[in-house]
Amino acid sequence: MKKLLFLIGSLAFFSQACKDVLDEQVVSNVTPDYYLTTAGFEDAVKASYEPLRTWYGTQRGFTLTVFGTDTYTKGADGDYKYVNDYTPNLNSQVDYIRDLWNDFYRAINTTNTVIDRAPNIQIDETLKAVRVAEARFLRAHYYFVLVQTYGPLHLALKENTQVQTTASRSPVKDVYDVIVSDLESAIAVLPAKQNDYGRATKPAAEHLLAKVLLTRASIPDAAKPDDNQRAAELAKGVISNYDFALLPTFTAVFDQGNQQHSEVIWAVQYTQDLITNGTGNSGHLYFLMEYDAGHKGTQRDIANGRPFKRFKPTLYTLDLFDRTKDSRYNGSFKQVFYANNPATLAPGMKLGDTAIWVAPTDISPEFKASKNYEIIDRTAVLAPGNYRYFPSLSKFLDPLRPSVQHEPGSRDFMVARLAETYLIAAEALYKIGNIDEAVQHINAVRRRAAIPGKELEMEITADQLNMDFILDERARELLGEMDRWFDLVRTGTLVDRVKKYNPDGAPNIQPFHVLRPIPNDQIDRTEGGAASFPQNPGY
Template identity: 45%
Template sequence: MKYIVPLIILLAVGTASCNKMLDEEIVTNVTDDFYNTKAGFQTAVNGSYVSMRNFYSTERGMTLTETGTDIITNGSDGNFKFTSQYTSQLDSRYDHIREVWNSFYQTINTCNVVVDRADKVPDLEEATKKKGVAEALFCRAHYHFVLMQMFGAVPLRLHENAEIIREAHRDSVSAIYDAVINDLLAAEAELPATQAEWGRATKPAAEHLLARVYLTRASSPQAKAGDYANAAKYADMVIKNYGFKLLTDVGQVWAQGKENNDETIWAAQYTTDPLYGYADNNACRFFLMQYDVLKGMKRDLANGTPWKRFRPTKFLIDTLYKDRVHDVRYEKFYTTLWRTNAPVDNLKMGDTAVFLPGYDVPDAVIATKPYMLVPPRLYTEKLYPSLNKFADALRPDNQASGVRPFIAMRLAEAYLIEAEALMMDGKKQEAADLVNVVRWRSARIGATPAETQANRDAMTVTAADMTIDFILDERGRELVGEQLRWFDLTRTHKLVERVKLHNDEARSNIKLTHMLRPIPQDQIDRTVNEFPQNPGY
């Protein structure tokens, strides 16, 4: 293909002694033969993970997967509001799609180096070879799957590019699904249940991704008999076979320093080590309102650096999180209270400076408060409840990028995948039972067991509640911000419908064209044969 791919792309993946994260030695000035050695093989395996950090917790990854949906719209800042609003600027010249496309194909080539050369490396232990190839297959499948969801038919690259090839062809979506599933099945067969270095692919991570892939194909034109059953099967294996547990407190799932918890299946790795820092790890900034210009407030690490990129839609706050009596997820996931950190006038250190109560308050009441009281009718592109899942107080300073890992797969989603698959296969009561496990975990703990049970009862759903829209609502409540929403809406063919219903900024522009992203123009321009663009771009 004309897409120019270096023989191998290697970047540091990082180390952290507290988490035993994926460890990679930086290698420079090496020849191609290095990758035919045991050290080179392991370096290439580690390099297979590089593009996870190009995508997860980055502005490009977040913009392409969260904003412009029914639950997240644009804030006041940033150069890419057109993605959220689906204006004419969302075209083939768009930086983020080019960056994801280029990075993923470069790292797919690294994965292919591992797969193609494994049998040629002298004295490579069989167990090391099998595990390394399995990790590379997991990564290759992941990249192809994301590319296919975004762009549809894309080039399927299953062998190393040893030279520049000037042609590229879009392989069928059906062939890509088959290749992704084959890679994941092969990886699942060889990967261990756990890894000493956190962040490496594992058997349950491969099974979780298989469940996602089968669920996605099941509602596509490429659907095969048994796809929903397979999605349910692999999700159920993740739930039952590895000792994962839903945390009692849903607010602790994303607690900094505790990301490697009983609920986490797989996470993209970052670190506090400046040698391995990554400037694009900025999820901690994107969802924050502009608190730092308000009375009694200044910017600090605890409150974060407010870039005001993404804000919740009215639908998310007022409808999906309407129940705040029994369900604690809104109060756990969203910051609505800021305490004074820059004393002024009658605001002392630690006093309430800003409060967003989530319900309407008369102007007369607002006027009596020494602090800023902001009911929903006064929300703006700069002033809104702020998602706090990615809060990062361990950055070295306010200008530094994030250092925490990004949880890309967790157990709550496995429950919701299995529930959706069973529902689509007509097993609605079994689906409701699984959804209830997730919902009951988030029921408010009462003063007595009876109060707790009453809250659970209030959150209990039945077979009659099981529709695709309800599942999407529940995924929105639970998984908001976790780089899944645009994929959820496109795979269920609900993107246009739900954005028109629930996103004020995007509803007038979105159309069926936007079910896919535009192919990057440089890919089209650098290919000697005709490389067709997606319809409508």
């Protein structure tokens, strides 16, 4: 299967150079008329995918979805701790908040270009319809992220080729109506599979629509009576109507040597090609503890990663897993670092021996004294002021980088995977009162996560299922995968759960923090300023 690579910037275009990959060419002096050509139309579609890389697998995306939740708090380093702590520095001038807005509206305008210019393009009508459906899928995706982040939005549904100074905020209901309409149109046309891996497909659109409807159902001013029912049916359809399948083990989902597997419904593409990879998937940087300084026998290397120590798991996260039967604690966290520095080996330590163990429990002083390696136990991890040492999320580690210092990773980012589809179905079924069927979908995910031989012990019964359990299960399965802040907002639990589980965010979080501020430069460049484009309350 060919792999779709994205345009980088507004002047970069692709031509097919071999059967496996679409190669990049740089084209200068592009005018708007270029998009009226067949090649230009195809390039505009590909350009519609490129802004996904500004969000998925980036520090911006992780900061705005992982920080300030119940699952993660701040680590030792980084400039965006205020996003986790909900201090006044979280305001309308934050670059990540501004750039998300600008990049996704740029993306929306590119999708509008595809949709508006399609009638005048001379290509096969079936192919044209598929390309327009891709654009509608992507436009819906961009608006979905934006409406969850900022609330009421300016709805731009036509190509804009000139400077525009008038704008207004449409109600959330209207934004969701556009999103749902775009996805319904896309589902009617998109194929189940595409020749280019990474393009939008029918099951990807159905998965996204199920998530959209589940979210809209939680908003009183926007919800439709059948949103949860439709979400359940769509998710169940993705599970049963295609050849997707849960992999046998949880750890296999994150095998970098097998990224195009049966659980992936839709992923954003990265590559080892240094020219086309851009900033890459940099998720390998942010969840790592400091293992490379102040320890016997260790030094930074490619296999262990470059530890930016941005995000530290909370006590809530560390206590989520029953390690006697659930494989996902060991499958999610790197807990052991092996000796790789001959210059600093402890007495009796050899290269390849354990150098650091981040223990999930408290370890006795006597046991620690009997070992020549460092043991960072539970008490040390949770000690006040410790933001450097903690279990490190391993999902995004990237040992295929060409050098120790190289930041752009080559892992694809799974935006939609089948385990989440099961959890979407379970939540929607629970909401409509079909508890037994909801439990079946939860248990499918839990059985796969079981330590071999513990499958039956991992199953739950109907009396155990509630929204807290569903949120806990989403945390266990999807930890770090850029869903959590949205999950907590959707379920109306952000403030309560941050107060309960995030000690750094708890003192400052307020009800208005369920939305991010509108970027200040959007308000300033709008004719009429705040009177025409008002700021969100609290900012």
